[in-house]
Amino acid sequence: MKANERIEGIKEFKVLIVDDVPENIQVLAHLLNEKGLKVSYADSGIKALKAIKNNLPDLILLDVSMPGMDGFEVCEKLKEDDLTADIPVIFLTAKVDQQDVINGLEKGAVDYVTKPFNAKELIKRVFTHLELKYTRDLIRRQNVELIKLNEVKNQLFSVISHDMKNLFNNILFGTESLEKEIEHFSKKDIVQMAGVVNDSAKRAYDLLQNLLDWSRSQMDNINIKPIGVEMLMLVNQSVILFRPSAQKKKLIIEVFPDGNDFCAFADIDMVRAIIRNLLSNAIKYSFPEGQIDISVKEFSDAIKVSIKDQGVGMDNEQLNLLLDENQPARTSPGTQNEKGSGLGLVLIKDFVAKNKGTFGIESEKGKGSTFWFSLPRQKEK
Numbered sequence: 001m002k003a004n005e006r007i008e009g010i011k012e013f014k015v016l017i018v019d020d021v022p023e024n025i026q027v028l029a030h031l032l033n034e035k036g037l038k039v040s041y042a043d044s045g046i047k048a049l050k051a052i053k054n055n056l057p058d059l060i061l062l063d064v065s066m067p068g069m070d071g072f073e074v075c076e077k078l079k080e081d082d083l084t085a086d087i088p089v090i091f092l093t094a095k096v097d098q099q100d101v102i103n104g105l106e107k108g109a110v111d112y113v114t115k116p117f118n119a120k121e122l123i124k125r126v127f128t129h130l131e132l133k134y135t136r137d138l139i140r141r142q143n144v145e146l147i148k149l150n151e152v153k154n155q156l157f158s159v160i161s162h163d164m165k166n167l168f169n170n171i172l173f174g175t176e177s178l179e180k181e182i183e184h185f186s187k188k189d190i191v192q193m194a195g196v197v198n199d200s201a202k203r204a205y206d207l208l209q210n211l212l213d214w215s216r217s218q219m220d221n222i223n224i225k226p227i228g229v230e231m232l233m234l235v236n237q238s239v240i241l242f243r244p245s246a247q248k249k250k251l252i253i254e255v256f257p258d259g260n261d262f263c264a265f266a267d268i269d270m271v272r273a274i275i276r277n278l279l280s281n282a283i284k285y286s287f288p289e290g291q292i293d294i295s296v297k298e299f300s301d302a303i304k305v306s307i308k309d310q311g312v313g314m315d316n317e318q319l320n321l322l323l324d325e326n327q328p329a330r331t332s333p334g335t336q337n338e339k340g341s342g343l344g345l346v347l348i349k350d351f352v353a354k355n356k357g358t359f360g361i362e363s364e365k366g367k368g369s370t371f372w373f374s375l376p377r378q379k380e381k
Helices: 003-007 022-034 045-054 071-080 098-107 119-184 187-218 231-248 268-284 316-323 343-354
Strands: 014-018 038-042 059-063 089-093 111-114 226-230 252-258 263-267 291-298 302-308 358-364 368-376
Touching: 014 022, 014 045, 022 038, 022 119, 038 045, 045 059, 045 071, 059 071, 059 119, 071 089, 071 098, 089 098, 089 119, 098 111, 111 119, 119 187, 187 268, 187 343, 226 231, 226 268, 231 252, 231 268, 231 291, 231 302, 263 268, 263 302, 263 368, 268 291, 268 302, 268 343, 268 368, 316 358, 343 358, 343 368
Parallel strands: 014 038, 014 059, 059 089, 089 111, 252 291
Antiparallel strands: 226 263, 291 302, 302 368, 358 368
16 A cells, blocks of 8 residues: 555645745645645745744655755754654755765755656655654654553542542441441430541542543543533532531532623533532631632623632642642642542643633632632523
């Protein structure tokens, strides 16, 4: 199978022709267009370097002998720039001196075709190097994906082996104690033990849900189904769901709607997960007998939800680490030593981005934090 047949239809490959002779450009463009390649051209080295920045080609056919800046110098500058260093360059020249060939290859060219060129030979060499580049790029992308999947696996194992294990230890200890020693417990002790078991089970369920959502999202195995989502309704549902947790810390949760139409265009399950994690986070880091204010605000192009607590807050260093995409998931104990995996915030940022929204945090050490996100409004039909 020929090289052009192996990569035909995979993508539209772009080839840049750099030559100061218009007739040469015309002949080359005709040959390449016939083979389904998208062609652009420049009649000088300086123009070529400027054009490349705005439209990266997959391969460059570069004439050696040009006024002002010859092909060797152009090639050298291309290889010095990380943006263009991997673009294969094939020199086109009337020079056949062996030293010129060696010089061109040393500058970073992948091949050398002499003028007048044979059309079939030229096309074969072009497609050979396009295929090689496509394969290299594919391997590079696959390596990135493998690293990403490995990080997901490590994070999953870490959470399962530590956070999930601790929660199930609490459940097993509580149920085993009730089973074997219940006759020695007072009613108050039993209620307290049952409360610990129930709380651990709820936290384990929430953690498991986050683990499943996050792992599927990281492996792009989650379908986004945007529909009209009534944001105020989802906020109120979450408040009802988390009211028992808030009451344990004697927290007041207030919802402040600002507008008339709170319909966003997003995946409803993802929005539920975002609100659930933000509210859980606010309760976790609130001081007992504090207040959590939730605002749902209508804008012309978006619906914004802000959840403000009066809790521990963060300094600039903590905030920057939390927002740094290159940092692993991190967390700290809540005001009543509540534990967490840090996956909640990772999931929030990922789900907001997948729904074409924006996310932000404002915080002050000792005075609390405001976590907010906005999602695009549902377009009128």
